[in-house]
Amino acid sequence: MLCTVPFIFFQDLYSTLNQLSIAFSEELFFRVYLMSFFSNFTTSILFTIPHILLYGDLHSFLVFLPSLIYGFVYQKTKSFILIAILHFLSNVFYDKILLNSDIINSGFRL
Template sequence: MKNRNELLETYIPIAIFGFLCLTRVVFTNVVGLSLTFLFSILYLFIENKRNKGQMEDIGFIPKNILPDIKKYWWLILIPVVSGIVSISLFKFVLPEVYLYASDTKPMLSFGKLLLQIPQLLILAFAEEIAFRGFFQTKLCNITKPIWAIIITSLFFAIGNFSAVSISGIIYISFFIFIDNIIYGVIYQKTKNIYSCTISHFLANVIEIFILFFYLFD
């Protein structure tokens, strides 16, 4: 009975999540990510309710946000620095992708960028619930935390697949992987969805504004 319950509560959800994540390569961004988010978030909340758990049990600990920032501010800022480096090198490492991106500049505006900020916050929050609160936590039940973090980061990189050149995929996926290692470490240390969401959100915002104001001048 124990093995059966373990199969139902750990291995099968992990397998479904992994499969849905891989569909991101086949389907569009919206479809692939939406399926992954929907499954993991619904499963997480249903499982928690069934076990009569508290919101804090699944990483929703708002009271610890400030203590976590004070203690792990340097970890939280590493993805921001990584984003600055990756975007700054983007123009020189991937000139063909940069030129394509530059062509989209006339369609962008500062006002549209500001409207993207709440969208980036919601996206970062949903991704952290799915990949850290659900996937990484489930993996920690069957393997060491370090491997759970690495596997989660690999799947996140796959889940954010972009239809660009091979060199572009390698470059973008490398930095996504590194950033997600940090998000995973933050979550493992704090067990707080909000703390890794803050790091994720700040990195995304900095990257998009650097692209707009610096690289596309």
């Protein structure tokens, strides 16, 4: 397992580039553009709505908290590259680690 972890990004180059372009474009629009007009909270709500409409599951609501974190980091650093990388890494973590874990796949029960 230790030998395969560094290669998690290169196992599927298309998927990696897709995730990178999604993170880049979402952060450019929501953080750089919309946060110049709205608060972090409002921008995070606006960030969550398309995820709910596109995917329509419980996980879609969970993007709100990371969105608040990205907004906070952007407010403090004004670094678009940093938040795009954070977004990309969290997408990869969610896609490669959480979606393949037994916790998520066994059915989340309260």
